[in-house]
Amino acid sequence: MDQLLIRGGRRLQGEIAISGAKNAALPELCAALLTPEPVALANVPRLKDVATMLDLLRSMGVQIERSEPDRVTLAAEGAIKVEAPYEMVKTMRAAILVLGPLVARFGRAVVSLPGGCAIGSRPVDQHIKGLQAMGAEITVEHGNIVASAKRLKGARITTDMITVTGTENLLMAATLAEGETLLENAAQEPEVGDLVDLLVSMGAKIEGRETSRLRIQGVERLHAPHAPHRIIPDRIETGTFLCAVAATGGDVKLNGARADHLDAVLDKLREAGVTIEAGADHIRVRCDRRPRAVGFRTSEYPAFPTDMQAQLMAVNCIAEGTATVSETIFENRFMHVDELHRLGANIRVDGHTAVIQGVEKLSGAKLMATDLRASASLVIAGLVAEGETRVDRIYHLDRGYDRMEAKLRQLGADIERVK
Numbered sequence: 001m002d003q004l005l006i007r008g009g010r011r012l013q014g015e016i017a018i019s020g021a022k023n024a025a026l027p028e029l030c031a032a033l034l035t036p037e038p039v040a041l042a043n044v045p046r047l048k049d050v051a052t053m054l055d056l057l058r059s060m061g062v063q064i065e066r067s068e069p070d071r072v073t074l075a076a077e078g079a080i081k082v083e084a085p086y087e088m089v090k091t092m093r094a095a096i097l098v099l100g101p102l103v104a105r106f107g108r109a110v111v112s113l114p115g116g117c118a119i120g121s122r123p124v125d126q127h128i129k130g131l132q133a134m135g136a137e138i139t140v141e142h143g144n145i146v147a148s149a150k151r152l153k154g155a156r157i158t159t160d161m162i163t164v165t166g167t168e169n170l171l172m173a174a175t176l177a178e179g180e181t182l183l184e185n186a187a188q189e190p191e192v193g194d195l196v197d198l199l200v201s202m203g204a205k206i207e208g209r210e211t212s213r214l215r216i217q218g219v220e221r222l223h224a225p226h227a228p229h230r231i232i233p234d235r236i237e238t239g240t241f242l243c244a245v246a247a248t249g250g251d252v253k254l255n256g257a258r259a260d261h262l263d264a265v266l267d268k269l270r271e272a273g274v275t276i277e278a279g280a281d282h283i284r285v286r287c288d289r290r291p292r293a294v295g296f297r298t299s300e301y302p303a304f305p306t307d308m309q310a311q312l313m314a315v316n317c318i319a320e321g322t323a324t325v326s327e328t329i330f331e332n333r334f335m336h337v338d339e340l341h342r343l344g345a346n347i348r349v350d351g352h353t354a355v356i357q358g359v360e361k362l363s364g365a366k367l368m369a370t371d372l373r374a375s376a377s378l379v380i381a382g383l384v385a386e387g388e389t390r391v392d393r394i395y396h397l398d399r400g401y402d403r404m405e406a407k408l409r410q411l412g413a414d415i416e417r418v419k
Helices: 022-034 048-059 093-106 125-133 164-175 190-201 235-248 263-271 306-317 336-342 372-384 395-400 404-410
Strands: 003-007 012-017 039-042 063-068 071-075 108-112 137-141 144-148 156-158 180-184 205-207 213-217 250-255 275-278 282-287 322-326 346-350 353-357 366-368 388-392 414-418
Touching (some): 003 372, 012 404, 022 093, 022 190, 022 235, 048 093, 048 395, 093 108, 093 125, 093 144, 093 164, 125 144, 125 164, 190 205, 235 263, 235 306, 235 372, 235 404, 263 275, 263 306, 306 322, 306 346, 336 346, 372 404
Parallel strands (some): 012 250, 366 388
Antiparallel strands (some): 063 071, 180 213, 205 213, 322 353, 346 353
16 A cells, blocks of 8 residues: 655745646536536546546446546447446545436436545535425435436525535536526535536526525536636645645745635635735745744635645644634544644644644654545645654545645655555
8 A cells, every 4th residue: 555755854945736626627527417518628637536536427438538638528428327336436425426417417316325535424415405406306225316307497495504515416407407496505615616617618507606696597408618628726735735835844836826716724824924925827835934823713615624624733733832723514524633643743632623732843653644634734744744754545645636745746845655
């Protein structure tokens, strides 16, 4: 099993390119199920989750072509299987995103209940509730969601909680429903907005982009976008590298980054004493001193993202002062704390709150990753720790970061993948 071997203590210098957003790519790959015409996507990141989604779609009969490393064309024509079996779904919760498009276009779907990171309960009941409001008949049988509808009908849907994948699933389903659908309490993440842009380019009629109220007028059919849709840059990858520079020090330019998608993270890093200069398509980050500890509370976009909690906690571990971190999204997302303790971090957890007392140095140790973003926090901590750090189970990291160790080496880090 692959590990990352990190020899810490090096400042990061130079430039890297930010990859396309994982959480935009996954629903947009599924959107290809909504039309028999070829859908071309550019800036597709090379990630394990993307490969898993492509394998799933290929197994369903979707024709897939990679013309360039970051460009994928998908054609859901001919006989499409409307099943997403457990073997293809168990490692990735985002596979639930085939449910809405399948029911909307083919009138039936059999989708295994999803798996993925063990960071807490992420129920799919909001997806089911929304599709039922649109007229789908749904049962859960033998671990599968079985849904059918002659044609979905527009409806007013208010989810009980803000759910990104729920919003995306219902949004895609509504594009082919009969009549108007109103999605209330919709997620406002940039990745949802990017999906809206793709769907509109395919002929969907959607109002309320990046607001909590999406209005969709269903159409008879969707078509191929006139030009390849370019996926937005990954704001979480961007934030992770920003935190790596904040922890280790240095001067790095992140090309292709979108500062307007990261306001809450940038505000906290500036509060920590990090210098950030944002351009239209890049962010330059500099840090020449020990950062100051900063407290924060995770919440839905545009507040501080839960997917950045572990990375900024790693910065707080070596910061000057004490910080309090509150996690409000997932109940089991402090699993990285025990591993950070092994490096010498001083963290106390009480329920959904962690109190971090910064220490002057960390010491390298053997670590085990528990989920995707926890993996990134351990890499950041390893980059600043004295001596060698080994991070095991980095298949978690590969699910959401495009060649992270190669990009860090490009910036001068002493890091390599080993067996």
